Amino acid sequence: MISDITGGSISADLLDYLRRDTYFCGLAQYYDWRIFESFVVENGRLVIDLEKRGVLRRDALSELVNLLRIRYTLSERVYFHHTKIASGAMISKAVELALQEGLEPKELRQLKDETLQFMLRQRFGGNAAIIHLLDGIERRQLYRPCYTLTIDIGEERRRAVVDRFHSDARQREEAERALAAAAGLAPHQVIVYCPSFGMALPEADVLVRMEGGKVLPLSGSNNEEIRILKDKHKELWKFFVLVDRAASDRQDAVARAAAQYSGMF
Numbered sequence: 698m699i700s701d702i703t704g705g706s707i708s709a710d711l712l713d714y715l716r717r718d719t720y721f722c723g724l725a726q727y728y729d730w731r732i733f734e735s736f737v738v739e740n741g742r743l744v745i746d747l748e749k750r751g752v753l754r755r756d757a758l759s760e761l762v763n764l765l766r767i768r769y770t771l772s773e774r775v776y777f778h779h780t781k782i783a784s785g786a787m788i789s790k791a792v793e794l795a796l797q798e799g800l801e802p803k804e805l806r807q808l809k810d811e812t813l814q815f816m817l818r819q820r821f822g823g824n825a826a827i828i829h830l831l832d833g834i835e836r837r838q839l840y841r842p843c844y845t846l847t848i849d850i851g852e853e854r855r856r857a858v859v860d861r862f863h864s865d866a867r868q869r870e871e872a873e874r875a876l877a878a879a880a881g882l883a884p885h886q887v888i889v890y891c892p893s894f895g896m897a898l899p900e901a902d903v904l905v906r907m908e909g910g911k912v913l914p915l916s917g918s919n920n921e922e923i924r925i926l927k928d929k930h931k932e933l934w935k936f937f938v939l940v941d942r943a944a945s946d947r948q949d950a951v952a953r954a955a956a957q958y959s960g961m962f
Contacts, residue, residue: 702743707745707761707764707900707903711768711900712728712732715728715764715767715768715771716728718771718775719767719770719771722771722774724770724771724774726766726767726770726771727767728760728763728764728767729760729763731760732745732757732760732764735747735754735757737906739904739906740912742904742912743904744904744905744906744912745757745761745903745904745905745906746905746906747761747905747906747907748906748907748908748909748910751908751909751910752908753907753908758905758918758920761903761905761915762920762922762923762926764900765898765900765901765923765926766926768898768900769898769926769929769930772898772930772933773929773933777892777933777935779937780839782842782890782935782937782939783839783840783841783842783939784834784839786888786890786937786939787830787833787834787839787840787888787939788810788813788814788830788831788834790830790885791817791826791827791830791831792805792813792817793866793870794821794824794826794827794830794885795817795820795821795824795827798821798824798827800820800821804816814831814834814835817831818831826883826884826885829885829941830885833941833942833943838942838943839942840888840939840940840942841939841940841942841945841948842937842938842939842940843938843939843940843951843952843955844937844938844951844952844955845935845936845937845938846858846935846936847932847934847935847936848931848932848934855894855934856894858891858936859891859892859894860894862889862891862936863891863892863893863894869889869891870884872889872958873885873888873889875954875958876889876938876954876955876958877951879950879951879953879954879958880940880944880947880951880954881950882940882941882944882947882951885941886940886943886944887938887939887940887941887951888938888939889936889937889938889939890936890937890938890939891936892934892935892936894934895931896930896931896933896934897927897930897931898926898927898930900915901914901915901916901923901926901927902914902915902916903915905918938952938955
């Protein structure tokens with residue numbers, strides 16, 4: 698139950714950042730605090746009770762769907778915005794380079810955004826590539842997308858791209874080096890960004906108690922709006938090749954190399 702509260706499909710973290718992020722992003726998206734009244738414990742799991750005296754509580758279901766709608770809106774406008782992707786890709790690349798220089802993964806667990814960047818500067822100040830990436834983030838000189846793939850490439854091709862570049866740092870690095878070399882750039886000036894294949898809306902899998910006391914994932918409730926939201930969330934998938942803003946004159950060269958690189962994409 699504790700894991701459900703802190704990191705489950707609909708957790709304390711989610712309910713906190715939905716309020717915070719919508720407010721600071723200027724989005725008029727809100728949820729009703731009464732949703733908390735629907736939380737119950739069922740066999741050691743946190744469950745949202747959508748039943749009352751054997752009948753479906755449609756108001757509670759509507760509010761739960763509203764939470765998913767807010768989560769999708771934030772994903773569409775904020776979490777998968779190219780600016781956020783660029784900054785995340787840059788800090789990830791800096792961390793990858795630091796790991797190659799001897800940083801231990803366990804050292805990252807207690808760090809926040811600002812302490813992570815401070816530590817990287819202190820420990821790896823002699824690595825010009827890491828410092829270049831950190832300076833770009835600090836100065837808002839974010840890398841720009843020059844080549845993009847979307848869900849329109851088809852499921853089979855998308856799965857192949859994800860298998861090759863989502864979790865395999867070696868293959869991503871090889872691609873980055875090849876593209877950078879084709880445009881006369883340093884390897885760290887090109888970043889390949891590839892999200893996971895599923896792009897699921899995990900909140901849709903929260904456990905709910907339906908009519909008759911049956912407990913099942915919300916996504917299994919045959920609600921049409923939930924199905925549509927899950928499908929729309931999957932469509933947010935985008936693959937990017939990002940280029941250093943300082944090398945803007947080489948963006949077209951990198952884009953051509955990405956389009957022509959045999960077997961890469």
